[in-house]
Amino acid sequence: KAGVTQTPRYLIKTRGQQVTLSCSPISGHRSVSWYQQTPGQGLQFLFEYFSETQRNKGNFPGRFSGRQFSNSRSEMNVSTLELGDSALYLCASSFKGNSEAFFGQGTRLTVV
Amino acid sequence: QQQVKQSPQSLIVQKGGISIINCAYENTAFDYFPWYQQFPGKGPALLIAIRPDVSEKKEGRFTISFNKSAKQFSLHIMDSQPGDSATYFCAATATNAGGTSYGKLTFGQGTILTVHP
Numbered sequence: 216k217a218g219v220t221q222t223p224r225y226l227i228k229t230r231g232q233q234v235t236l237s238c239s240p241i242s243g244h245r246s247v248s249w250y251q252q253t254p255g256q257g258l259q260f261l262f263e264y265f266s267e268t269q270r271n272k273g274n275f276p277g278r279f280s281g282r283q284f285s286n287s288r289s290e291m292n293v294s295t296l297e298l299g300d301s302a303l304y305l306c307a308s309s310f311k312g313n314s315e316a317f318f319g320q321g322t323r324l325t326v327v
Numbered sequence: 328q329q330q331v332k333q334s335p336q337s338l339i340v341q342k343g344g345i346s347i348i349n350c351a352y353e354n355t356a357f358d359y360f361p362w363y364q365q366f367p368g369k370g371p372a373l374l375i376a377i378r379p380d381v382s383e384k385k386e387g388r389f390t391i392s393f394n395k396s397a398k399q400f401s402l403h404i405m406d407s408q409p410g411d412s413a414t415y416f417c418a419a420t421a422t423n424a425g426g427t428s429y430g431k432l433t434f435g436q437g438t439i440l441t442v443h444p
Contacts, residue, residue, distance in 0.1 A: 219370070248430030257437060258371070258416065263430025271429040305370050312427045318363075318370035 217242065219308050219319035227325045233294040236322045240287050240308030247289040248316065249281060252303040261304075264289050265312050296326045331419050333435025341443050346404040348438045350417035353398065357419040361432070362391065362402050365414045374415075375402070407442045414439050 220239040228234050240247050248271075249261040260273040264283035281291040287308075293300055303323050307316040333350045340346050350360075358379055363371035377384045377391040377400065384391045390403040404411055417435040 221370075246430050248432075250432075258418075258432075258434040260431045260433070265430075271431050273431070307370075307430070307432075309430065311425075312430045315361075315373065315376070316430065316432065317373065320368070320370045 219306055219317055221304075221306050221319035221322050223322060224320065225323045225325075227327060228296050230296055230298060230326055232296050233292060234296060234324060235290055235292045236304055236306075236324070238289045238291075238306030238308075238319060240289070240306075241317055244308035244310055244317075245287050246309045246312035247283060247287065248307045248309075248312075249289070249291050250305040250307065250318075251275070252305055252321070253301075258305070261291065263312060270312065293324075298326050300324065301326045331417060331433050331435045333417050333438060335438060336436065337439040337441070339441045339443065340407050342407065342409060344407050344442075346407045346411070346440055346442070347401060348415055348417070348440070349399065349401045350419075350435050351397075351399045352419050352433075354419070354421070354433075355398070356421040357433075359420050359422055360391070360393065360400050361418050362389075363416045363418060363434075365416065365437075371416060404440075407440075409442045409444050412440055412442050 222237045246265045248263040263271040267283045278294045283289045303321045305321045307318045309316045361376035362374045364374045365371040388405045393400045414437045418432040
């Protein structure tokens with residue numbers, strides 16, 4: 216069974232640009248969550264999608280958004296990038312948003 | 328109230344020793360407590376998890392001890408090996424009656440474990 220796949224693995228963007236990250240969950244999993252990981256703040260929850268609907272949201276500004284498609288694949292978008300958005304962005308999938316979540320390898324975003 | 332506090336920040340043990348990492352939480356609604364292991368360049372991998380209805384869970388060399396009254400839980404790694412060197416995160420979440428947590432895990436700050444050969 217394939218794991219959670221995130222693309223791209225690495226991204227370098229300039230301040231003010233926008234970026235889109237992609238996540239393909241484990242087959243059969245319908246819940247996808249996104250996390251931001253930084254050395255200072257650790258792992259922080261961004262949002263969760265289930266059946267194309269955002270069910271839960273963390274404490275991030277509106278520049279961070281996401282969506283989920285009918286095949287459960289998810290994308291997250293960050294607009295008007297700031298230097299502080301440099302982080303590892305992790306996607307986790309689970310069957311129905313239950314406790315057992317499996318993470319992808321992440322996308323390393325660097326904003327210059 | 329949503330915080331999970333993890334200690335120590337870093338830990339060095341000798342091969343064959345016992346590694347112990349502690350976590351404390353405040354939110355009494357939390358009812359699922361997983362531990363994740365993360366190697367450099369990789370995403371966190373689920374290691375072991377516990378619910379408050381048991382005080383201990385063991386899987387191989389990994390054991391979670393849970394103290395509901397103290398709102399604390401810990402990870403014990405027995406016979407620690409150099410391959411266990413990684414960052415360990417405790418986490419917590421609240422689930423509804425259907426077992427759904429709506430994807431939100433609250434993580435501790437992580438412990439960098441180094442096991443010397």
